[in-house]
Amino acid sequence: MLERVLSSRRATPVSDDGDEAGDESKTRKHISVATRVTNYVIRTGHLWPCLLIGLVIVLVTSFVYHTRDLVCISASSSDHLSRLRFFGFEGLETDFGSLGVPWCRTKHDRTVEWTTKDLIKGLEEFVPIYETRPIKNNMYGMGFDHSFGLWFITRWLKPELMIESGAFKGHSTWVLRQAMPDTRIISLTPRHPEKYLKKGPAYVDENCTYFAGKDFVDFGNVDWGKVMKKHGIKDRSQVLVFFDDHQNELKRLKQALKAGFRHLVFEDNYDTGTGDHYSFRQMCDQFYIRGGGHSCIKDSDEGRIRARRKKFWEKAVDIDELCGPGEAWWGVRGQMRDDFNHSNKAISYAEHFKNSRFVESVLDVYWELPPVAGPSLTHQTRYDPARASSPIVEDGRYGLFRRLGLSGLEASVFNGYTQMVYLQVSQE
Numbered sequence: 001m002l003e004r005v006l007s008s009r010r011a012t013p014v015s016d017d018g019d020e021a022g023d024e025s026k027t028r029k030h031i032s033v034a035t036r037v038t039n040y041v042i043r044t045g046h047l048w049p050c051l052l053i054g055l056v057i058v059l060v061t062s063f064v065y066h067t068r069d070l071v072c073i074s075a076s077s078s079d080h081l082s083r084l085r086f087f088g089f090e091g092l093e094t095d096f097g098s099l100g101v102p103w104c105r106t107k108h109d110r111t112v113e114w115t116t117k118d119l120i121k122g123l124e125e126f127v128p129i130y131e132t133r134p135i136k137n138n139m140y141g142m143g144f145d146h147s148f149g150l151w152f153i154t155r156w157l158k159p160e161l162m163i164e165s166g167a168f169k170g171h172s173t174w175v176l177r178q179a180m181p182d183t184r185i186i187s188l189t190p191r192h193p194e195k196y197l198k199k200g201p202a203y204v205d206e207n208c209t210y211f212a213g214k215d216f217v218d219f220g221n222v223d224w225g226k227v228m229k230k231h232g233i234k235d236r237s238q239v240l241v242f243f244d245d246h247q248n249e250l251k252r253l254k255q256a257l258k259a260g261f262r263h264l265v266f267e268d269n270y271d272t273g274t275g276d277h278y279s280f281r282q283m284c285d286q287f288y289i290r291g292g293g294h295s296c297i298k299d300s301d302e303g304r305i306r307a308r309r310k311k312f313w314e315k316a317v318d319i320d321e322l323c324g325p326g327e328a329w330w331g332v333r334g335q336m337r338d339d340f341n342h343s344n345k346a347i348s349y350a351e352h353f354k355n356s357r358f359v360e361s362v363l364d365v366y367w368e369l370p371p372v373a374g375p376s377l378t379h380q381t382r383y384d385p386a387r388a389s390s391p392i393v394e395d396g397r398y399g400l401f402r403r404l405g406l407s408g409l410e411a412s413v414f415n416g417y418t419q420m421v422y423l424q425v426s427q428e
Helices: 001-008 024-027 032-044 047-066 069-077 081-089 115-131 146-155 171-179 192-198 223-231 247-261 299-308 351-362 400-402
Strands: 161-165 184-189 208-210 239-243 263-266 333-337 343-346 363-366 419-426
Touching: 115 146, 146 171, 146 239, 146 263, 161 171, 171 184, 239 247, 247 263, 247 351, 247 419, 351 363
Parallel strands: 161 184, 161 239, 184 208, 239 263
Antiparallel strands: 263 419, 333 343, 363 419
16 A cells, blocks of 8 residues: 555656656647647558648649749730630640651751750840831731741851842841841842832842842842852852742752852741642651651541641641642642742652652751740740740740740731741752
């Protein structure tokens, strides 16, 4: 009895570090709610489900936080299709390159020197320049994407002489001048740009030699030896030639090679099944090239995807438009178009294949200008992203799009993208 009384009055044991130990009732009395919940979860075996739920909550919260700008993009637009497309509803997802982007093969797998960072830096510089353009509404001419591409390539290469075949109202001449303020320009165009001044804005350059109007000479008929001598050009690899004349690009390539020019830019590099002339994109659309070749079966995966996308992208091509008689899909329904579609020639696949191999035999560099920005930013509805490379400013990067000044441009200036291409060529 005494022992029991003494033990009941015995002091609580104390651990070496001064904390009370062995009194389970005191531990329970001071335990926190969080600890009780944790102990319960561990005992009942619900630990992993709870951790999983917590992880999901963290991920959802993070997504909402980091996509506030993305929601603002669509919320600021009155274009309902753009909102649907941005969130991927009704087959409007942009998914760049999902239908293939056939890229011409080069002799030594070389590529351009510039990077995406260089392009972004260039955009930051070019946007204010573009806003000063004399021809604000350049309908049927170059939009922002290709204007930037021509300016960037020209400024990077720094040619001693610039030649353009096809000037229209003079916008491309103006772009070349912004890239190289003091370099001479030769412009070949059937109608002199000054003729357009009577009806509206146009650009005529003071340091440009025009072969226009009564003095017009087609690029393939110019005596380039005489012209180069007159302009003091000894090295023709220092000349940049820009084609925006809607002529068969295979024909223009052969003419440029004969003249000794190495740096070429083609404004309208139309995709297979589209356009008014035979293009490099069409020539290099081959089964042996990644992203190339097509099926004319409507119920194939490609057929179903094309039919779906045709509803939302103006330049998307379905199987009926892609394939001609005998399931000829190359070129435009098996045709090699030329001269603004005024001249068409049916070609066999064997000839089409031969054209591709010739192009590869002279190509040192092939580079297609990517779209400047994704459709959720530009709200363009014309070209189909499924047949285009990833844009410089990708969908969702509204902060960058705005910082570069692109958000201040009208949406219509982004509707002219047709895979502008830069070539460096040589014959060995």
